[in-house]
Amino acid sequence: MSFWMSVLPQTPPRPPLPGDAEADVCIVGAGYTGLWTAYYLAVADPSLRIVVLEARTAGFGASGRNGGWCSALFPKSVPALDRAYGRERALALNAAMEATVDEVGRVAAAEGIDCDFAKGGTVVLARTPLQLERARHEADEAAGYGLDLRLLSAGEARERVGATGVLGGTYTPHCAAIQPAKLVRGLAEACERRGVRIHEQTPVTRIAPGRAETPHGTVRAPIVVRATEGFTPRLPGLRRAIAPVYSLMIATDPLPASFWSEAGLSDRETFTDHRHLIIYGQRTADDRLAFGGRGAPYHYGSAVEESFDLEPRVFAELRRVLGELFPALGDVPVAHAWGGPLGIARDWMASVGLDPATGLAWAGGYVGDGVGTTNLAGRTLADLIRRVDSDLVTLPWVGHRSPNWEPEPLRWLGVNASLRLMTAADTAEARTGRPSRRAALLGRLIGA
Incomplete structure (x- = not known):
């Protein structure tokens, strides 16, 4: 257990998925990426049925044990983004990352999440x-x-x-x-207040178009979001997607x-x-x-x-x-x-995207710079899922596909x-x- 988690009151885990279920959006992973996505979706459209599946407990992964830097750092530098996508798009992504730091502070204050934001x-x-x-x-x-x-x-x-x-x-x-465990725990509670269902102790064994399979049952949804970061290689077919x-x-x-x-x-x-x-x-x-x-x-x-x-x-x-x-x-x-x-x-390039043909969405590859980047990912996924033509969905990391790692x-x-x-x-x-x-x-x- 990280220091950050150890100083919080210890609470029992949320109940696992009780059986097969239907949802509008199923999110795999209750770390920052999954919870920010659920939060912004629920705020934008309270009618959405959103289910989050988590193998352990919310924030068990990097979200509850990182260095507590909510920064504008992106894995690729602005010059590297400039070389790949041009100066204007590189600076747009950097500006979005800078604004994200304040956005995290805004939501924390609005939701009463005392995460020691300084x-x-x-x-x-x-x-x-x-x-x-x-x-x-x-x-x-x-x-x-x-x-x-x-x-x-x-x-x-x-x-x-x-x-x-x-x-x-x-x-x-x-x-x-920030105190990262306070942020992830408070974010999970904010999601639940808006009707998001979070099932802990529910490992996902397979993600496929229209469904997420677990030992407790299958959640069927037209949109399935993979928000598993360092645990991604445990999923079938994704052993080489992330190191x-x-x-x-x-x-x-x-x-x-x-x-x-x-x-x-x-x-x-x-x-x-x-x-x-x-x-x-x-x-x-x-x-x-x-x-x-x-x-x-x-x-x-x-x-x-x-x-x-x-x-x-x-x-x-x-x-x-x-x-x-x-x-x-x-x-x-x-x-x-x-x-x-x-x-x-x-390729050291974080990415976020949604394949409209399959309904499979993803975000990750943060290379340790995820506290801020996950918030931008959550807002971007919320716009992609709701088909909102915003500035966020035109940023250069949207739709990027990193090559697989070598065998x-x-x-x-x-x-x-x-x-x-x-x-x-x-x-x-x-x-x-x-x-x-x-x-x-x-x-x-x-x-x-």
Whole structure:
């Protein structure tokens, strides 16, 4: 159980599907994607019969255990989207993502969901000369597109995040720190208040046009939405659609004011740095440090098991890096450690869509940037399902089809080699002071 879930009152699961059922829309997965879709559909048309099926409990997956960054980040950068779809469409998607951060805050306030929403923005630290060079390049590139990303001096960056060795960084206001489990639980309750039926303990064994099959019965509906993200490979025919890659987190107990006087984060800015292997953190509403990163292995055959959530080596490395960033932590122990899979599409491109010929809809492939993106997905799916000709349905990710991942063992070799390459690139850059050509090559290969 994630720290986020562990601090909430423990409630019994909702009843499973009692048998065969009929619906107008059947949604598979009660994470952010499925619940946002159900919410916006129910708000727009209260007459719709909406059924959500969940294998465990609402928010059991990434929605209840992520880093709590409700950001405007999209897996593909604006320059990459520009190359693929043109400048106007790339900027339209970026603008939609920026607006999404405020939309999540609006709904949370309107529905009385106290998810510790604090829009303090994101600081990306530069702690080596090479990282500072990357920060400058990113800021210059953003300026060319008119994006709201500012280069920070060393003093400006340290004022926001009192980490060691800070040479500068970048700042964007388009991110809010949240308590993700509070958001997903509150969203599920908001859906139920509008008549959405959520059946937990109901694993879907097969999705087909017009129906979702479970051990408890079949739900028949003209529209079936797949909102399964990192668990997608468990469905027949979708083993290679998404690669489930693990992201792990740790959290401290609440830290004293003396620590925060040095560490900063007074506006609850989310933070990371310009290394290659992703790390991410936030100051929680109750003054803990919650910190996570990649590094856990991909498992052969896109396997997803609860035992994979715990990697002592990765937890130890996260604590080491956190102590390196904030030496004032001293020997403060890790109070909570958890993890789980997120979904990565073969081309690193999140997508959302509806096939009108089959009634099958989908959204996913968020590459860990799903807290905000799922909201945009839910609104977009609601428009697609209701055949509303909105600006959202013209965005470049709508209808995109990512290629399948390679068959095994190529998938296992490729994904794990990429993870090792990122770690090796950071080590080599620290040793040589020169940028990693291998990391640059990988970036080109995935179209970042």
